[in-house]
Amino acid sequence: MDENRMLQNLLSLCRIGSISASEAEKQMPALLKQLLLKIPYFQRHPNQIMIHHIREEETKCGYVFALMKASKQTKRTIVLLSHFDVVGIDEYGIGAPYAFDPIAYTDFLKQGNLHLDEESQNDLDSGHYLFGRGICDMKWGIAADIELLHAYSEKRDANLLFVSVPDEERNSEGMLDAIKKMEVLAKQEDLSLDFCMVGEPDISFEQSLESRRLFIGAAGKVMPFFYCVGKETHVGDPYGGLNPNLLSAKIVEYLEHAPAFIDQANGYFTPAPTCLKQSDCKTSYSVQTPYDSYAYFNLMTLSKSIDTIKEQLLACARQAFEEVLRMRDARILQAEQLLNRALPHASVSVNVMSYEELYASCVEQHGSAFQKHMETFIEGLEEADMREMTLAVIKETHRYAPDRSAKIILAFAPPYYPHSGFLEADAPLRKICERFVKKAQKQGERYELNACFNGLTDMCYLGLRDAGAALSLAANFPLWGKHYEVPLEVMRKLQIPFVNFGPDGKDPHKYSERIELNYSLKQAPRLRKMLVDEMMRD
The missing domain is CATH 3.30.70.360 (Alpha-Beta Plaits)
Incomplete structure (x- = not known):
């Protein structure tokens, strides 16, 4: 894993102010393709990078699929899911011109131009944090996924499907369209979409100093x-x-x-x-x-x-x-x-x-x-x-x-967003994550499994436990089936179990949004690969 490459990719991703429904959001697929084409596998297979448009309308924002096939024929596929839109920057005040440049914004904060709460100020003074819109939620996740693809470029025991979508912070139109395309692609390429890894930050006020959390369920x-x-x-x-x-x-x-x-x-x-x-x-x-x-x-x-x-x-x-x-x-x-x-x-x-x-x-x-x-x-x-x-x-x-x-x-x-429900005790992904937790602990990192990610997330659309309950919404949902559609049947068929493994980040959606650099750029990418290794060999 290349720490400097990941940081440079992260900074490039942050520099596009891809606020939901903005013109800048529409620029992201081209940048993602550009970054993916630096990976040797995709240099050899550029057609494996696909840009689709929501509802196949060119005026809508695009989203990106990139399929890295396994070294040997297998159906096993691991999805790397992210969103590239961010929320607005009104709260940044006079810091708004720097919000999408983490280096410049962090320097701006060091000059004392904006008041920070005590914890944020201490983190700034430590020199171990980088601040900026989207750096935590969730462009770190995209950079981490791209770094994973670099690591697996020459040899992998399963297929990897990179999926990055717009509009998660608003109506999730990107994911609602992408989940249908995922089903089509799986049939075309004879893939079984076995697991998904996501890189959202842990937003809960219950964050523990003793351990980090892997989320295997979502509200x-x-x-x-x-x-x-x-x-x-x-x-x-x-x-x-x-x-x-x-x-x-x-x-x-x-x-x-x-x-x-x-x-x-x-x-x-x-x-x-x-x-x-x-x-x-x-x-x-x-x-x-x-x-x-x-x-x-x-x-x-x-x-x-x-x-x-x-x-x-x-x-x-x-x-x-x-x-x-x-x-x-x-x-x-x-x-x-x-x-x-x-x-x-x-x-x-x-x-x-x-x-x-x-x-x-x-x-x-x-x-x-x-x-x-x-x-x-x-x-x-x-x-x-x-x-x-x-x-x-x-x-x-x-x-x-x-x-x-x-x-x-x-x-x-x-x-x-339908809640995901709870993984059974003997579910393959739960067992994989339990093995990973034990291995990570031996390397000095403590993780716990949590079944309730409380941030609104596209992870909810990876499966559906109770299609009948969701359908009962329709009669009281004036736009259902007309201007708004949730592909319940596709979700019910796919049922992709997921784990969220995010950065050491704080304050998404605030002007103090930031990541801690040491863990987020060194330990986390390496440990995410260790978890994917477990998924590949299970």
Whole structure:
């Protein structure tokens, strides 16, 4: 393993500011091909490097496959999976011009231009860390995979399939398309996709000083989307209506960080939910209260079924609606006592439903004409943020609803990540990782196996334990099968077990993102090869 080559590749990868959905993101496949062509095997077999485009549309970002075939005929194949997009750099402030040049940005920080927390400052002062956007999440993983391919260029006992995709930090469009191409390639080349190694950083607050973690499972995610309809009124008659902002605010209050929505299984647990956006739908000023509002949340899963989560969310919405009405009634009473007179006010009842129920009520009222209209409406939506598109579909559906009273409607929006489930005790990959842990310990490195990677990750699309549960999302997922698709059947067929072996990195998605150089450039690449060796010979 060549430490300097890996560092130079890492710096080259970081210099392209491949923020999700940016033009720079589209430049990454060409750079990856350029780096791969420096490997002797691919110099001899350049056609084994393939660039595909999402949905085969040239305007979409490309992703890269590179197949390094085994020295002797075998079906055994190990996938090296990464993503090359990164999140934005707004938080870098005046450091933004240096964010994609780790050498320059680290020097910039040493000049004291940005305040760092104590741990970050100590790491900077140590001289053992390199800072910059993407260096940890996850361009180190790409550089480490390329270094592995260099190491195996002349001799290997299994096939290696390098896969690097865009859009992981947004909608995972790259991986959702790539997983289908992986199935096609496996059939064409007669490959069995046996294992996958990923190089994401460990983002958990539970990181241990005694040992590092290999992840052999991952949490999933659903995005609950609450559309709230109020009862409009003039601001001069506030009790004559119900502000939908109050409904969405109460849902946020009840759901934000709610322990009841932490999913637990086998001693592992997910982070609590958090609101990603809350807004009303007014587009201009007026003295009419808003008609509708919405809020959507990051909600991670480990073992709960979609149906269980849906019922739990509907119960939360009902509780929120009831509390809003209790507060409203109490304040009307207080105002009447203050003014010593009765105040006219609108009568409002709790009304909570799923998108499926809303849609069914519209079909019942309008029949097939409504269904045809919605199909045309959804097909005609211009490509935009998928949460905004979800809102547009719900609003259009509700426009046909016969019930115009205040209500809360629960739907789901992209992206969806199924949780991976747990590897059985006798699963081949678990046994391989257990052997590796023992060998690594003899070399002074301690690792533990962990079944719950809590960062949102493309690893979730490598398999599917329960296709039926995921399919139950469809009826409450307005964009499902139209502008958004998760290839559930392909995932169910492939079932590729994975292990995540990342760098010694800290603070991904923060302006203090960094890696520790000694372990990340020396020990980790060598130990990753040792783990792949175990996969090849099992």
